[in-house]
Amino acid sequence: MKSINDRSQDIGPFVSQTDDAIIICRCEEITKGEIRQAIHDGMFTVNEIRRYLRAGMGLCQGQTCGKLVKNLIARELNVIPDQLDPATSRSPMRPVEMKVLGNEEVSHV
Amino acid sequence: MSKYNDVIIIGGGIIGNATAYYLAKKGLSVTVLEASKDIGIGGSSRNGGGVRQSGRDTRELPLAMWGIKNLWPGLSEELGVDVEYTQKGNLRLGKTAAHQKILQGLTDKAVSCGLDVRMINGDEIRAINPYLSDEVTCASWCPTDGHANPLTATLGYYKKARELGVRFITESPCFELRKIKGVIRQVVTPDAIYEADKVLVAAGFDSRKILATVGIDVPMMPLKMECLVTEAEPPMFLQMLGTADADFYGHQSKHGSFVFGGSSGFEHLNKDNGSPISSSIGASCTCRGIIKYFPALADAKIVRAWAGWLDDCADHVPVISPVEEVPGLYIACAFSGHGFGIAPAVGYNVAEMIADGHSTIDLSALRYDRFKPKQ
Numbered sequence: 001m002k003s004i005n006d007r008s009q010d011i012g013p014f015v016s017q018t019d020d021a022i023i024i025c026r027c028e029e030i031t032k033g034e035i036r037q038a039i040h041d042g043m044f045t046v047n048e049i050r051r052y053l054r055a056g057m058g059l060c061q062g063q064t065c066g067k068l069v070k071n072l073i074a075r076e077l078n079v080i081p082d083q084l085d086p087a088t089s090r091s092p093m094r095p096v097e098m099k100v101l102g103n104e105e106v107s108h109v
Numbered sequence: 110m111s112k113y114n115d116v117i118i119i120g121g122g123i124i125g126n127a128t129a130y131y132l133a134k135k136g137l138s139v140t141v142l143e144a145s146k147d148i149g150i151g152g153s154s155r156n157g158g159g160v161r162q163s164g165r166d167t168r169e170l171p172l173a174m175w176g177i178k179n180l181w182p183g184l185s186e187e188l189g190v191d192v193e194y195t196q197k198g199n200l201r202l203g204k205t206a207a208h209q210k211i212l213q214g215l216t217d218k219a220v221s222c223g224l225d226v227r228m229i230n231g232d233e234i235r236a237i238n239p240y241l242s243d244e245v246t247c248a249s250w251c252p253t254d255g256h257a258n259p260l261t262a263t264l265g266y267y268k269k270a271r272e273l274g275v276r277f278i279t280e281s282p283c284f285e286l287r288k289i290k291g292v293i294r295q296v297v298t299p300d301a302i303y304e305a306d307k308v309l310v311a312a313g314f315d316s317r318k319i320l321a322t323v324g325i326d327v328p329m330m331p332l333k334m335e336c337l338v339t340e341a342e343p344p345m346f347l348q349m350l351g352t353a354d355a356d357f358y359g360h361q362s363k364h365g366s367f368v369f370g371g372s373s374g375f376e377h378l379n380k381d382n383g384s385p386i387s388s389s390i391g392a393s394c395t396c397r398g399i400i401k402y403f404p405a406l407a408d409a410k411i412v413r414a415w416a417g418w419l420d421d422c423a424d425h426v427p428v429i430s431p432v433e434e435v436p437g438l439y440i441a442c443a444f445s446g447h448g449f450g451i452a453p454a455v456g457y458n459v460a461e462m463i464a465d466g467h468s469t470i471d472l473s474a475l476r477y478d479r480f481k482p483k484q
Contacts, residue, residue, distance in 0.1 A: 002280070004279075005146075005278055005279040005280045005281065006276075006278055007148075007271060007276070007277035007278065007279065008271065008274075008276045008277065041268045042148075042267060042268050042271045042277070043264065043268075044279075045146055045147050047147045047150070048147055048148060048149075048264060051149070051154055051260035051261070051263075051264060052190075052260070052261065052264045054364065057413075058340075058412070059340060059412060061412060061413055085146060088415075090387070090413040090414060090415055091387055091392070091413070091414050092392075092411060092412075092413075092414070095340055095410035095411065095412050096410060096411050097407070097408050097409065097410050097411075098339070098396040098399060098400055098406055098407055098408070098409050098410075098411060099396075099400060099407040099408065101392055101393050101396045101411050102393050102394075102396030102397040102399075102400060103393075104390075104393045
């Protein structure tokens with residue numbers, strides 16, 4: 001079993017850092033400190049951080065902060081970032097109005 | 110590390126996590142085995158967030174009513190995570206006479222169980238939700254229904270259970286259940302064999318192949334569902350919405366985004382074979398449906414779409430049951446797409462069933478051996 005799969009492993013206490021107030025997810029305004037605290041709450045994957053805090057769930061869908069969140073988890077768990085999966089990518093690529101997305105049918109004139 | 114526990118739970122979704130939490134509160138040692146890398150990756154995170162009583166089968170309605178009265182109101186405080194529980198009613202909408210008939214039938218059944226739900230007309234509907242189009246002519250209205258955030262509720266139970274000492278192990282799919290001397294004893298995974306006096310299988314659709322290793326079957330099939338999420342909009346309404354046809358449902362979240370589910374009619378013919386991948390037609394089709402109900406949302410932007418699987422039972426009602434044929438084995442699966450709202454109540458009552466041998470709510474109508482062939 002990979003150590004990362006044992007959610008009860010001791011990753012040490014949460015120690016506040018001077019730059020914890022830095023915003024990591026700009027769309028949802030989630031800070032580094034909030035993300036680090038969530039890791040200590042047991043959120044060990046990028047998907048879990050996303051669902052727990054909304055980091056990466058805003059307008060850009062994590063295209064900006066995804067890698068930063070992954071690196072924060074890796075550092076806190078003391079593993080290499082490659083061991084972690086990125087968050088799931090979802091369509092559409094860019095935000096699209098409902099009236100546009102709902103108008104995809106080809107009209108047969 | 111010790112591989113022995115009082116209870117092993119297979120499945121780290123909201124049912125498994127909630128049961129683990131309530132068992133840990135009773136002082137039992139619990140390990141939760143999750144097959145995937147993420148906690149709450151299945152239907153627990155892939156649903157519309159409804160916490161409703163109206164529209165439910167009378168066999169599961171007592172669980173829904175009890176949970177809404179006793180657990181949901183204090184859940185954020187209890188878990189230390191905002192589960193965004195909002196109790197502002199459920200409108201189940203109809204446009205035609207056929208819809209009215211479906212809604213009336215559901216309403217009559219719920220009223221007979223003591224639920225405060227009634228039919229209302231178009232004007233009354235638009236007094237509650239002024240954004241609904243004139244096409245909507247009838248609805249059932251249940252003021253004590255509502256919605257919550259499935260993501261934070263699922264992970265909140267996980268966080269709290271973990272704090273109480275529950276062990277969670279991810280990427281540990283169960284290959285086999287094993288009996289020793291006629292009673293359940295071992296759970297076999299790729300890395301280890303775990304032992305316990307009691308085992309709960311709460312693995313969604315995957316429960317079927319796990320239970321098959323001890324000769325038990327729950328008649329259910331996976332059924333795809335797709336949802337879409339808008340960018341944050343100004344607060345518009347707080348009700349949970351559904352339709353008589355069950356073709357569309359959703360709510361506005363605390364964050365401001367709308368979460369809407371719908372169907373294209375091709376869900377049962379999807380090509381993805383088990384992967385929860387959005388189709389190219391699903392979101393577009395749902396958008397057209399939503400705009401007919403909510404013309405004001407035509408300019409709202411969709412930021413993402415997602416898909417998931419229902420573990421759809423033969424009679425569309427869950428199996429929550431001890432298995433007398435395999436002493437020590439318990440089942441909580443086949444929630445058929447409406448498990449989230451009753452999940453806290455299920456976790457609480459299953460924990461009682463496992464620890465005390467009986468539960469607050471009578472679950473005998475949800476037994477695993479209720480399925481009978483045609484006579």
